[in-house]
Amino acid sequence: MKELIYHRHFIPALQRHKTKPAVVDGTYEATFEQHADRVYRLVHALKHQCGVSKSDRFAVLARNSHEYLELFHAAFLGGGIINPLNLRLSPKELNYIIQDSGAEIVFVDKHFAPLLALALSESERFPIRKSILIGEEGDPSEFHYEDMIRAASPILPSEPEEEDPVVLMYTGGTTGLPKGVVLTQRAKMLNQYHGRLARPKMNDTTVSLIQTPMFHVASTGALLSTYAVGGTTVIIPGFEPRLVMNEIERHQVTSTTMVPTMIGMMMAHPDFSPQRLRSLEQMTYGASPMPGALLGKLLAASPELELFQGYGMTESSASLTSLSPEDHRKGGAYLRSVGRPVIGVELSIRDKDGQEVATGDIGEVCARGGNFMTEYWNKREATQEVFRNGWYHTGDAGYLDEDGYLFLVDRVKDMIVTGGENVYSTEVENAIASHPAVRQVAVIGIPDEVWGEAVHAIVVLVEGASVSGEDLMEHARESVAGYKVPKSIAFRNEPLPLSGAMKVLKRDLRAPYWQDQERSIS
């Protein structure tokens, strides 16, 4: 089958909009025709200059750029499997991922060439045959992206099959070694349909600003669909509040994706003023709920702005739910929800025996749809572990209300079972974090002979502040039930350990307590 492939979206857009601006990246501009010419050349070069066939992986370690967009489009037109690397990883982690993916070719920009060199130095054997430098500048002894493009021919690439893998994206890190998520043309194209039905205003008047990192699955929706609908893709190397506002204003950007932290930073910037965002019609955010105060400020600045919250993960490539602009206007409890399943995705909340729980009850969020990965690369057991009875198990604990809105409460693995009661670590963390002396807090379960697990908090205080464990327990008791209040609190001087995706590594915090025992939820 060849209908659910990117060709079917890319080529009609190209035919219709040949001379219209397709890509803007700083001073670089390309029409639909110019962009396609470069992408076709890149597919040709991948094959004939790099020896990459459509089932081979090539890695990218770079900030956002039009070349990165070209590499994505080349992969989607059958040029190979793109393996975008997280820029926040350590050399050791990068080394592991490249070994695991078996990528023989890596595209790197000048900012990350030194990190790549460090990663390569981590081991003697390495699959990489060639690294290609993105951009015009740099060491003339290097192999340059532009030279490759110039030497290649712009030939319409032949069509892949729907089931051909096209993206290999690594995820995890809070729960063991990173796992490579294998996404096919079909999964990505269905995710496009689902996402565009949830955000129907995408069309040839759309101007998208890509400010989230291109290595992240949250960016791929706009990377693929903006060109496909005949819109213009504006790219910045990475998030920087002043640059975001400048580019929105300069290119009359209509649509972008941010996380609430980025929105907050932009609005707190001295250069911020509401009229600079006037062209924005829709904004998608995710990763965390929007604080009510921030939402209020944002809607006061841009009353017509349509806000969408999305929830998903790399494994679902990515959209599972969407909180609509209407839901945002309703406000209240809806703002704590991640929305309702997008068209094409089904959700089910299940207990640990795999049984569906009643509406309103908490369990593990499970989902299915055509947008899911086929497997974790070379990890059959891990794949079977997440796909059980036809449902993908997200590892998130949550519940559905009567109208089908999903509310997340915790990661399943971070849930604490004490005396038969479930305690959601995030709820307890919120209860402690509201104390003015607390800078960071993580709540975990530690072994307890009587209760199975006991609630334990690890706290980093604001510099110069002091408070006793008892006082913090007392403070928590004001907002949560007695059995949820930590039985013990440990103070810590250094910041909490974070993963590459900036999540607290609770696994590492739990480790010293569980050395001789196994947790029933592992």
Place this chain on the structure above:
Amino acid sequence: MKELIYHRHFIPALQRHKTKPAVVDGTYEATFEQHADRVYRLVHALKHQCGVSKSDRFAVLARNSHEYLELFHAAFLGGGIINPLNLRLSPKELNYIIQDSGAEIVFVDKHFAPLLALALSESERFPIRKSILIGEEGDPSEFHYEDMIRAASPILPSEPEEEDPVVLMYTGGTTGLPKGVVLTQRAKMLNQYHGRLARPKMNDTTVSLIQTPMFHVASTGALLSTYAVGGTTVIIPGFEPRLVMNEIERHQVTSTTMVPTMIGMMMAHPDFSPQRLRSLEQMTYGASPMPGALLGKLLAASPELELFQGYGMTESSASLTSLSPEDHRKGGAYLRSVGRPVIGVELSIRDKDGQEVATGDIGEVCARGGNFMTEYWNKREATQEVFRNGWYHTGDAGYLDEDGYLFLVDRVKDMIVTGGENVYSTEVENAIASHPAVRQVAVIGIPDEVWGEAVHAIVVLVEGASVSGEDLMEHARESVAGYKVPKSIAFRNEPLPLSGAMKVLKRDLRAPYWQDQERSIS
């Protein structure tokens, strides 16, 4: 694969909207839950009371009703392959289709039970084992739909595969025996995605009025998607201007599909007034272009109404193109276009050697996409004939302009090749039809020793009017080039022969001229 099946759309809608009105049909009303209960029972009854498995065909010969909707939904939930029968067919044609489809069960309403009896009397051997009478009234010796539903159990139907056929719809009649178009779950679900991206306002505030016949592919979009988006489906037995306006007003209908003739009849009705249509947000039309005057009246009456024109055929289930509300507002030449390909569909204009022609040149309209039929039922050669080099050949002649708008000019088979020049019969017909004495006209090619084919017109005059052939030729010469003017004109007293789909049977008109010869375009 099971992702592109109707379960994935039907069940989430049911879960979300249980107690909301789903179906209204005169005095009958059902919530989402009540409708699903009846559909689940129907799937159960088809299997256990009728012996229909998911690959068996069942026929329906009935006016629009909630039962007809239930039969469609039952088929799409794996209850069998629905074979909706055209109500305008002759007993002989019906007999042929039922023999060809091999349907052993037929659902019929009291209006069409006599026609079915006539059709059955056409032959001695017949696949039909059982006919089931829709509705409560009727002969108590008959097998009744409601009895069947009552006796069945409402069990969630098991899931079909994407590639399972689900609709067998007969088409043709202007070009030989009717052919059964086999449409799968996948094709119908992808058509849903394509159509909904073209008309993005479908959501749980949608109230759809079904007034086009349910046996026609133009109705299936709304039949499937209204429930899936959480909207309400309002059904009338068939088009009747007063009833259409009453139901739009009574149920605050937001969306409907009509053909221009129906729109004209409604607006010419003495009971018409613009405010009766106030709730309408969008209207889809097809089958013929919208006359400029009618469009003007419609937009004057409902300035906010969003108009969509669709072009497609049963084989493409159905949407190929869409002319958007913005295109309608631009007016002018755009109104003669059927619009641009919907997302997921590619068009290509090809000459008779299968080569793509240049932009603006006329050729055969070809298309591809995931929405196409798999085959004509039991007709391998006819299937191969329409799918060549991966493209479906529509048999329509047309061209694409530079912005990708499709303009249709004729049926390829009705095109006349005279002295090496192509003449489009519709253009010549328009030139003659504008004469006040002409009631009907058909232009065909007849054998000519010098020119290969000669342009020939068959004319039915307005009662009491008279005009000579020479005068009509002179009249035509005012609007078309000399080589397009008919070389001969025949007058006819009886009306032109029409197909079941109300198209002029040019094949029958050509036959007497071509008895001893074969046309090169056949």
